[in-house]
Every structure is written in structure tokens, then in C-alpha cells.
Amino acid sequence: MDTPPTADHRICFFGDSMTQGTADPQCRGWVGRVCEAARVRGIDVTCFNLGVRGDTSRDVRQRWEAECAVRFTVPCATHVLFSFGANDMTLQDGALRVGYDESVANLQAMVVAARQRHAVLVVGPSPVNEPEQDERIVALCRRYEASAQQLQLPYLPIVRTLMSNQRWRGDVAASDGCHPGALGYELMASLVQRWPAWWFADNAA
Amino acid sequence: MDTPPTADHRICFFGDSMTQGTADPQCRGWVGRVCEAARVRGIDVTCFNLGVRGDTSRDVRQRWEAECAVRFTVPCATHVLFSFGANDMTLQDGALRVGYDESVANLQAMVVAARQRHAVLVVGPSPVNEPEQDERIVALCRRYEASAQQLQLPYLPIVRTLMSNQRWRGDVAASDGCHPGALGYELMASLVQRWPAWWFADNAA
Numbered sequence: 480m481d482t483p484p485t486a487d488h489r490i491c492f493f494g495d496s497m498t499q500g501t502a503d504p505q506c507r508g509w510v511g512r513v514c515e516a517a518r519v520r521g522i523d524v525t526c527f528n529l530g531v532r533g534d535t536s537r538d539v540r541q542r543w544e545a546e547c548a549v550r551f552t553v554p555c556a557t558h559v560l561f562s563f564g565a566n567d568m569t570l571q572d573g574a575l576r577v578g579y580d581e582s583v584a585n586l587q588a589m590v591v592a593a594r595q596r597h598a599v600l601v602v603g604p605s606p607v608n609e610p611e612q613d614e615r616i617v618a619l620c621r622r623y624e625a626s627a628q629q630l631q632l633p634y635l636p637i638v639r640t641l642m643s644n645q646r647w648r649g650d651v652a653a654s655d656g657c658h659p660g661a662l663g664y665e666l667m668a669s670l671v672q673r674w675p676a677w678w679f680a681d682n683a684a
Numbered sequence: 685m686d687t688p689p690t691a692d693h694r695i696c697f698f699g700d701s702m703t704q705g706t707a708d709p710q711c712r713g714w715v716g717r718v719c720e721a722a723r724v725r726g727i728d729v730t731c732f733n734l735g736v737r738g739d740t741s742r743d744v745r746q747r748w749e750a751e752c753a754v755r756f757t758v759p760c761a762t763h764v765l766f767s768f769g770a771n772d773m774t775l776q777d778g779a780l781r782v783g784y785d786e787s788v789a790n791l792q793a794m795v796v797a798a799r800q801r802h803a804v805l806v807v808g809p810s811p812v813n814e815p816e817q818d819e820r821i822v823a824l825c826r827r828y829e830a831s832a833q834q835l836q837l838p839y840l841p842i843v844r845t846l847m848s849n850q851r852w853r854g855d856v857a858a859s860d861g862c863h864p865g866a867l868g869y870e871l872m873a874s875l876v877q878r879w880p881a882w883w884f885a886d887n888a889a
Contacts, residue, residue, distance in 0.1 A: 489737075499732070501730060502721065504723050504724070505716075505720050505723075506712070506716050506719040506720045506723060506729070506731050507710075507712050507716055511710075511711050511712055511716070514711040515709065515711045518709050518710075519709070524706070524711070525706060525737060526711045527704070527733075527736075528733060529754050531732075531754060532755075532758075533695075533757060533758065534729060534754075538754065541754075542750075542754050545747075545750065546751065549736060549739075549743065549746075549747050550736050550737075552738060553737075553738060578802060608720065628754050670776070
């Protein structure tokens with residue numbers, strides 16, 4: 480969707496604890512950092528961080544429309560960024576909280592509905608520092624990526640990049656064991672900012 | 685309500701643009717600052733900033749319960765802070781967006797419902813740098829304060845303190861004319877942190 484001709488950019492970020500910024504000593508996560516960077520570049524950004532700890536794709540699907548609707552009530556350039564999936568891959572009583580097929584269907588349903596009215600981006604799920612779950616998250620990320628390609632939707636996979644990054648792993652280990660601290664969230668923010676599809680990318684006009 | 689015996693503190697902050705942190709170059713407002721300060725003191729705080737630009741007490745009343753419910757899904761110490769009222773006092777077609785009586789009734793209804801299950805605090809409305817509206821906000825703040833006293837609820841009035849503060853006024857003038865920048869949000873954060881009722885006050889145990 481084309482961005483409306485307004486300088487008033489408002490973004491709803493939907494996701495899980497990694498979007499919320501859990502365990503960040505600065506309480507802002509990568510979301511706060513990329514929005515601050517946009518403001519430093521002179522862009523008028525309003526950041527609604529709607530990450531919720533523990534949320535699966537199913538949880539986000541149930542709430543995103545209502546939470547968007549009350550935040551986008553005046554004419555402005557509306558943006559929605561989704562980032563979830565890690566909690567879908569948690570085992571609960573021996574089964575995935577949300578299976579692969581439903582997870583992909585949730586992503587598709589949200590994206591298709593959201594981009595009728597808003598600019599939409601998807602950042603792939605993050606690792607959780609649990610080897611077997613992380614492998615499932617990598618597999619889900621591939622499914623998300625294929626789905627996004629089909630929908631011609633910009634998609635940023637981050638799980639393998641983070642898993643193989645020693646600074647990331649060290650920061651998670653030094654934090655609560657599954658979320659990073661300030662350094663890890665800075666790293667995530669830099670991945671988003673260097674992504675050409677990011678609305679306010681470092682290399683954008 | 686007594687705080688449950690857990691170290692996992694989660695707070696939903698409901699309010700308007702001043703709660704959201706609009707125009708803050710750091711995109712975190714006073715809410716992000718007080719939560720960061722709590723983390724610095726070693727308290728495990730999860731911050732859900734649910735401020736929405738333009739919201740009146742009526743708007744918050746319509747959404748707070750649903751937005752709380754999806755964020756407080758696991759056993760944890762749940763906290764709700766309300767801060768609104770300035771937009772109620774905006775004139776629209778010659779009438780207040782929300783009149784005094786309804787505004788007070790909205791506050792009461794939310795507080796009474798919220799404190800059945802959560803720790804609850806109220807921070808009074810902020811000034812908007814428009815002399816006549818600011819006078820109405822001062823009057824509303826007095827009504828809120830009387831209501832809070834009746835309910836034996838901790839209430840922090842800030843409107844007159846901010847209106848009479850030259851650093852605040854200068855910061856708002858240097859920002860967008862009705863919201864402060866980093867300095868003003870720091871000032872608001874310091875008012876909250878020095879408030880003995882604040883859950884993680886500087887002078888708390």
C-alpha cells in the first residue's frame with residue numbers, strides 16, 4: 480500500500496516478548512531503538528509497542544485489529560509490523576502451541592487484512608536459546624518466508640543470523656537466558672535498520 | 685490490593701499522548717523512564733505502554749479491560765496506571781469532548797473495576813499549553829482528586845506543577861507546542877518517582 484502523503488507516521492508493532500523488549504534494561508527493545516533512530520533522522524514517528532510476552536500467532540490474530548483500530552483514528556500514515564512465531568513452536572503437553580500450518584495461515588490472514596489499509600512489514604521469529612525449539616523456529620521461519628514471497632510481502636528472517644552471532648548468544652546468556660539485554664536489542668535494531676524494506680532504513684531517501 | 689508475592693511485575697499504562705510519549709526524541713516518554721529506573725534498582729518490570737494519542741477518559745474506558753486481559757495472562761504482580769483527562773477538556777463544535785461529570789464517572793468506573801484484581805494508581809491529566817483548556821484541566825484535576833480521595837486511591841496531580849515550571853514550558857515551546865521533549869518527559873518521570881505511592885519510588889524499600 481502506498482504511504483499516504485502525510486508526515487505523521489504511526490506504527491503498531493505486534494508481536495511477542497522480543498517485540499515488547501522483555502529484559503531490556505532500558506525498557507524499549509529493538510522497537511524503541513528503530514523509532515528513536517527514525518526521529519533522529521527527522522521523521523515524525525509515533526511508536527505503539529504492542530508486543531505481548533508469550534503471545535503466539537493465534538494470540539496476535541485475535542487482538543491486532545481491535546488494537547489497531549483505536550490507535551489509527553485520525554488521518555495519518557498508518558504502518559503495521561508483525562513479528563511472532565517463536566511461541567507457536569513451544570511444546571505444551573507434548574504438542575506445539577500452534578502447529579506449522581495454522582501458524583502460516585495466521586500470518587497470511589493478518590497480512591492480507593492489514594495491507595488493505597496499512598503499510599505492512601513482517602520480521603521473522605526470534606530464537607529462544609533452546610536448541611530443539613530453535614530448530615523448529617528456523618523451519619517455521621522458512622515457511623513464513625515462502626508465504627511472504629507468495630504474497631509479495633517484505634519479510635526479514637532473523638533467527639539464523641541471531642543464533643549464529645556470538646555477541647547475541649553471550650548477551651542472552653548474561654540476561655535472563657532467553658531474551659537479550661541492551662546489546663542484543665541493539666543488534667536486532669541494526670538488522671531492521673539495514674533492511675532496505677524498513678520504512679525508515681538507514682539507506683532510504 | 686496487595687501485591688502478590690512475585691518478583692515479576694507487569695504494568696499496563698493507560699492514557700493519552702502524554703502517556704504514549706508523543707514527540708519524545710527517545711520514543712519512551714515518562715513511562716519508559718520510570719520503568720528503566722525501576723530496572724536499574726533491580727526490579728523486574730515489564731512495561732506495556734498503552735497510551736493513545738487523542739484518547740479521552742471515554743476512549744480509555746472502552747478499551748482498557750480488553751487490553752489488560754491479553755497482557756496479564758500468567759501469574760504475576762499486575763499493575764494498572766491510568767492518566768488521562770486533558771483531551772476530555774478539548775472543545776469540539778463548542779462542547780467539551782467529555783463533560784466533567786462523565787469524565788469523573790469514567791475514572792471511578794475504571795478504578796473500581798481495576799482494583800478488584802490489580803494494583804492501581806492514577807496520575808492526573810497534563811497541561812496542553814492552551815491557557816483556557818489548561819484552566820479546565822486544572823478544574824478537572826480537582827474533581828479527579830476529590831474522587832480519588834473518596835475512593836482512598838493514590839492520586840498524583842501534576843497539571844499545576846508543570847504549568848508553573850519554566851523548564852517544562854520552554855521544553856514544550858521548543859518541541860511541537862503541546863508535548864514536551866526529552867527534558868519535559870524526564871521532569872514528569874521525576875514527579876512520579878518521587879511520589880511515595882509509586883510502586884517503585886526512589887524512597888521505597
